[in-house]
Amino acid sequence: MxxxxxxxxxxxxxxxxxxxxxxxxxxxxxxxxxxxxxxxxxxxxxxxxxxxxxxxxxxxxxxxxxxxxxxxxxxxxxxxxxxxxxxxxxxxxxxxxxxxxxxxxxxxxxxxxxxxxxxxxxxxxFRPNIIVSGPITLDVYMHKATLLESDGSISQLDLTDKEFLILKMMIDSPERIFNRETIFEKLWDQDSDSLSRTVDVHISSLRKKLGALSECIQNKRGQGYFYKQLALKPV
Structure with a gap:
């Protein structure tokens, strides 16, 4: 422990x-x-x-x-x-x-x-604090994310702390649009440089790691990002 x-x-x-x-x-x-x-x-x-x-x-x-x-x-x-x-x-x-x-x-x-x-x-x-959204499971305490694959196996998502927090924030409020300023303000120091690029790079990396579920994080042009629960397609 x-x-x-x-x-x-x-x-x-x-x-x-x-x-x-x-x-x-x-x-x-x-x-x-x-x-x-x-x-x-x-x-x-x-x-x-x-x-x-x-x-x-x-x-x-x-x-x-x-x-x-x-x-x-x-x-x-x-x-x-x-x-x-x-x-x-x-x-x-x-x-x-x-x-x-x-x-x-x-x-x-x-x-x-x-x-x-x-x-x-x-x-x-009682430390586990589990959030489940479709095939994605988040362990909030351990900052770990897993994915239930279409064949029934479970894979670990190798997320950074910031990527995990972005995913959790969006899963907690599905369909809510988060603009870059909101994401940046909540997860980064205020004096960090390149607000838009910082957020975009982390979300791009997160989507790549989500693989077949990358489209669960969507971008509404001119407004921001939002989460939409998706299911993996059968093999």
Whole structure:
């Protein structure tokens, strides 16, 4: 089993220190004090739990969760929200999104340790998060994709992380048109060069790897890309 990993997104260094004290020494923890740092971590690593403060340097944590859960960078079932607010609406909306837990500050060390241990055990035990679209199966936790061939065999799709996330984002919203700007914003750093070429190159590579199912990712001229579920033709 891989080492348990946690990402803490909070601008309060005291919370960082408290969490380091609370977690098991075998758990690896990364920290981010703003959302830009958080995106850098999320684009490079997979986390068993992501703890997100609702107010990060005056940025809205709920908006961040809502935006990036649709791209695959955030798994709602792995998110624990931290907040110093007593606003009922925030709590109701958070649970409505489907986050794993909602903790109010100030955080008690013993309670925090118990909560993290419980959720890590659950996530590690029930880690598969499977999405099936026709002959394509995605394992969201492992970032693996497989294809059920027309002869009944299963083949592994050798996708990069970005290709996997593009495919997941489209499968999650079939028939929805994603323009290049939306794809780029969700999956790349804002200061990357050649927006259109970057997206087009990755989608071209993804379609080649899909082989006979390459047409499941289609381009609507002047608007963007969309996913359409297809079935493999019998041999």
């Amino acid at each position: 891989s080492q348990p990993t946690i990402l803490l997104i909070d601008d309060d260094v005291e919370v960082h220190q408290l969490l380091r004290t609370a977690i098991n020494p075998l758990v690896h923890m990364d920290t981010a004090q703003n959302l830009k740092q958080a995106l850098t971590h999320l684009r490079s690593n997979h986390y068993h739990l992501v703890l997100v403060d609702l107010n990060i340097n005056d940025e809205n944590g709920l908006d961040f969760i809502r935006d990036y859960s649709t791209s695959g960078l955030l798994n709602l079932d792995h998110i624990i929200i931290l907040t110093g607010s007593d606003a009922i609406n925030d709590e109701v909306e958070s649970h409505g999104l489907g986050v794993r837990d909602y903790l109010k500050k100030p955080l008690n060390l013993k309670v925090l340790r118990a909560v993290l241990d419980k959720h890590l055990e659950q996530v590690l035990k």
